[in-house]
Amino acid sequence: MASPVLSFRVEELLAQQLDQLAAATDRDRQYHLKRALVRYVEAESWHLQAISDGISDADAGKLTDLDAVKAKWEKRAERSTD
Numbered sequence: 001m002a003s004p005v006l007s008f009r010v011e012e013l014l015a016q017q018l019d020q021l022a023a024a025t026d027r028d029r030q031y032h033l034k035r036a037l038v039r040y041v042e043a044e045s046w047h048l049q050a051i052s053d054g055i056s057d058a059d060a061g062k063l064t065d066l067d068a069v070k071a072k073w074e075k076r077a078e079r080s081t082d
Helices: 011-027 029-059 064-080
Strands: none
Touching: 011 064
């Protein structure tokens, strides 16, 4: 099955930087664009899933008291300055 074609515009400087990267790595633009897109989609998908999981936990009443969270981070900050 053929891969779909995506097309979009970027600033000239970004295109030049991409071309420099491609030349330096002996790879083409497509290689770098695909890698960048995969990484971006994975990161954004993880983020959206984490938000969804958090909302589900909140809806189920699985919450942590704000004072407990603050105390934990204050304790951690104290240990890191020692």
